[in-house]
Amino acid sequence: MITENQKQMIYWINERESIRKKKEAGLPKPWSNNPVMQQTYFCNVDREDDKVTKWIRDNWVYGECKDPDLLGEDTTQVYTFGMIVARIFNLPSTLAELKQPVGEDFDLYIWLEHAETVLHDRKERGENIWNGAYIISTNGKKIDKSTYCLQILEKISNSADIIDGCETLEQAHKKLMTLEGLASFLAAQVVADLKNTEGHPLSGAPDWDSFCAPGPGSLRGLSWFWEEQVTNKNFHKMINDAYELLFMELDGSILDKLCMQNLQNCFCEYDKFMRVTNNTGRSKRKYNG
Secondary structure, X not given: OOOHHHXXXXXXXXXXXXXXXXXXXXXXXXXXXXXXXXXXXXXXXXXXXXXXXXXXXXXXXXXXXXOHHHHOOOHHHHHHHHHXXXXXXXXXXXXXXXXXXOOOOOOHXXXXXXXXXXXXXXXXXXXXXXXXXXXXXXXOOOOOHHHHHHHHHHHHHOOOXXXXXXXXXXXXXXXHOOOOOOOHHHHHHHHHHHHOXXXXXXXXXXXXXXOOOXXXXXXXXXXXXXXXXXOOOOHHHHHHHHHHHHXXXXXXXXXXXXXXXXXXXXXXXXXXXXXXXXXXXXXXXXXXX
């Protein structure tokens, strides 16, 4: 028997996908009758439908990394570094100025100098540098955040080959987490970008559908869903059990989108939905829908 909380998860998934379709079809607002869905920003069921991911797909181009004679480096190394840059800043206007770190005249140190100028100028103009969706911190260091990001990017550039030889998403995720500045959440976002890049070695990983990494939001979401505490220790069992339940309740067109990384993300958004709906929390990001 499905509980009320589980029905709410099913509702959120269906409603969020419905909102996306109505918006993309150009239908007038409101796209939902639910005030929480109207006023709260939620990521899409499929992260590939999210605005920033679409921008990255259109502008951070894997095909332009494919000539090692031009770059002097391996395709996947340059692209991995570019994706880490993309997700650290995660804001299209900043990324458009930074430019993808690749090209015929690509030189990492020249790019880092250019990036330092871009970040300084944006700060001077009072413009945002980061998207608020991901929390980027200095990990307790008393240092300007822009400076810290450039420092860790310089270190990461020296380990751009870190996922070379990784055959699974899990392996790549563990390797990325060894880099300063990339904790589990951000490393998993980079893995998701790489696995969804056509032609990238990880696009054919055997755990493409099954890999996911827990985060605070998805643990809370699963705890709402099962009405018991879900921890890192039992996360994988609980999210797999949840998928089996949802498999019986969701339309095939939505199930086609629900690799485990997307489902993990949905549980994070569902947690936000439940907290706002039940007046136990609020969302820092508003939505005009």
